[in-house]
Amino acid sequence: MLVNKDRYSDLLKQLNEYKVQLVAVSKTKSVEAIKELYELGQRDFGENYVQELSEKYLHLPQDIQWHFIGHLQTNKVRLIASFIYLIHGVDSYRLLKEIDKQAGKYNRKIYILLQIHIAKEETKFGLDSKELNELLDIVQTNPLNNVIIKGLMGMASLTGDMELVRQEFRNLRSLFDSISSHPALSTSFSILSMGMSNDYKLALQEKTTMVRIGSLLFGERNY
Ligand SMILES: *Cc1c(COP(=O)(O)O)cnc(C)c1O
Numbered sequence: 001m002l003v004n005k006d007r008y009s010d011l012l013k014q015l016n017e018y019k020v021q022l023v024a025v026s027k028t029k030s031v032e033a034i035k036e037l038y039e040l041g042q043r044d045f046g047e048n049y050v051q052e053l054s055e056k057y058l059h060l061p062q063d064i065q066w067h068f069i070g071h072l073q074t075n076k077v078r079l080i081a082s083f084i085y086l087i088h089g090v091d092s093y094r095l096l097k098e099i100d101k102q103a104g105k106y107n108r109k110i111y112i113l114l115q116i117h118i119a120k121e122e123t124k125f126g127l128d129s130k131e132l133n134e135l136l137d138i139v140q141t142n143p144l145n146n147v148i149i150k151g152l153m154g155m156a157s158l159t160g161d162m163e164l165v166r167q168e169f170r171n172l173r174s175l176f177d178s179i180s181s182h183p184a185l186s187t188s189f190s191i192l193s194m195g196m197s198n199d200y201k202l203a204l205q206e207k208t209t210m211v212r213i214g215s216l217l218f219g220e221r222n223y
Contacts, residue, residue, distance in 0.1 A: 002033035008217055020204060022042070022213060023067050023211070024213065024214070025069065026218065027221070028052075031059045037217065045066060047066065047067070067085060068087045068088065072087060077095070077099055081105065086110075086191075087099065087110060088193055090115060096147055100144040100145060110148070113153040118154040119156055119168060132179060151210075156199055162199070165199050169194055173207050191210050194210075
């Protein structure tokens with residue numbers, strides 16, 4: 001058994017109560033493990049590495065919705081543009097432009113989330129609220145044809161201080177609510193991706209709409 005089936009059904013029950021979507025984070029995990037979860041009905045899977053994702057995509061059913069949740073380099077967009085469903089970590093206009101261009105080549109739309117920096121750590125990627133506004137202003141005057149901005153994504157601090165994590169989630173939710181009326185955004189702006197194995201319960205309380213969960217389902221990762 002490669003996935004914890006009891007945990008999966010238990011998790012789904014909790015998420016359904018809040019009407020929250022699950023992205024099963026399968027990075028470093030085998031095609032067989034993904035198939036097990038697929039057989040249980042899971043269709044949304046998240047990966048961090050372009051090479052690994054492209055490889056898995058070839059060996060798994062076509063109705064999987066693939067999420068890219070890592071930091072995507074501009075020069076790698078073309079490798080996943082033909083099939084990627086939702087890219088979570090977009091934090092520059094340059095990257096948006098490239099996704100738009102590559103999606104256009106395949107005559108398809110790619111959904112994206114803008115990544116917001118909410119953690120205390122300096123190292124994490126993402127925009128602050130000022131940069132978010134500036135980026136949306138640019139999008140408003142330079143519309144994108146093949147990219148649809150579906151929402152925001154954020155990662156809380158890696159800390160045992162759960163009150164800090166809660167506050168970071170709360171700040172992100174409040175930014176999400178206030179920015180949604182920006183003229184560059186449409187009514188399809190509806191996804192807030194926050195919450196992982198260790199902090200998803202807090203994220204549920206702070207009104208997330210999508211959680212990204214790996215180790216809880218697949219076990220710890222060995223890099
Ligand atoms: C790995 C990863 C996850 C899942 O982490 P778990 O702690 O295993 O649930 C979620 N989001 C991002 C961006 C990740 O890189």
